[in-house]
Amino acid sequence: MARAAQQRSMVSRVVLGSDPVRRAIYIVGMVPAVWYFYAGINNQLGADPLNVLERALGLWALRFLVAGLAITPLRRLGGPNFIRYRRAIGLLAFYYAALHLTTYLVLDQGLDLAAIWADIVKRPYITVGMLAFIVLVPLAVTSNGPSIRRLGARWNSLHRLVYIAAAAGALHFIMLVKVWPLEPLIYAALVAGLLLFRFQAYARKRWAPQPAAKRERTRSAS
């Protein structure tokens, strides 16, 4: 009895992590996916339930990507520090992107491989979406303690790929609309703003106050 409970809690710790807040983030974060799927099979998503489900999952993937990117700027600008939860948020972005892709492959295209391949190579918005997804895969695979320790400093450079995923995700959204509605532009602006913030911080560190000798060297090198 006690052993079974212990085992169960071990399993849930491995799956969800031991921090209760982090666990809550995973659980709450998956609520939209469960809700949309449930509503879909109960005919509550309107006339074209598949498209609503597909789009909702894509939109949540993008939202979690933006949320993950916002954590550092938020802290730098004197806001609360959510850095401990960044990995959970990043993984949620990946889960949603994977569900979004699965919905597209299985429910939308019915696993018609020829049609899927044609879409990926011929339809730029799908190409860009696929790029965003592929970029997220190594990040998701290395989002665990052992990988962080093993990769050391390289882990940080690897995880900068998230900027590419977010930019590609926002671009994918803009490319798939027929006209210029506000929503994709808002997401694109958010992603652009967050990337700019990082770049600015990086540029400041790289080029601002430096010892005279070093500055001299940089200048002659350029």
Added chain:
Amino acid sequence: MIIRRPPDIRASEITPKSVYLRRREFLGGAAALGVAAALPFGPAWAALTAAKSPFSTDEPQTPLKDVTSYNNFYEFGTDKDDPAKNAHTLTTTPWKIKADGLIDKPAEYDLDDLIKDIALEERIYRMRCVEGWSMVIPWVGIPLASVLKRLEPQSSAKYVAFETLVRPSEMPGQKGLFQALPWPYVEGLRLDEAMHPLTILAIGLYGEKLPNQNGAPVRLVVPWKYGFKSIKSIVRISLTDSQPKISWEVANAREYGFYSNVNPDVSHPRWSQATERRIGGSTGGLGGLFAKRHPTLIFNGYGDQVAKLYDGMDLKKNF
């Protein structure tokens, strides 16, 4: 006589009670006398009687609820459910249509006059949207040809151009910073396409007057072309000798052409046109989420009737 309504909207919510009660009386009286409600237009409570047509398909029809809640009508917003939410503000009586250009009877017509005494027909057509979904809709309307003949086209007329209403006070999509398209929305057909017996002006669907979100009070339906060709809430019909610049072509000429005939072999940069998803999510079970795509047919399956219009034309170039 069957009058269908979305089950969640009581007739009393749409129609003033007195009119609603009179409608009951009227229908009762009509039934008793064995007289059909032969009013093609006019009071909001008139149900439409229409003759069946050999052009109709017997495929399962898309539920009324879906036909009236999933619309592309950017004058009311760009989301599929915006028109159903916003179009109730549109006033459709009186409704004038300006007819001009290369015709002998140019004038500003009252819609009722323009279609008076032309027998209504029910046309159950497939409708294929350029976005890769489709519906089957029982329209009520009249052949466009019969209206064009009334306008007496001159021999130099080669094309027909149509315009949708511009009325920002009632069409929220025409207000504000983010407007989807330049207004008015313009569509057009070659004269032989316009005169083809499949081409209709619809004033109703499912046996009742058109709901606003579907293009009330009068819209075009050209079943072998992508849905955006079937322009809604028409206020102007012009006959011309040069090919009209249609709105989507102006917005993005690489993606949308004047002809826009349904064609599985010409794919749109955003959507493969080889297959389509039949809308009907509310019909039951898991059908909506797990429905299979259907293969799209050339000319939306109306090739026997219309392919000859395009003899010798390169349909890949003239997409």
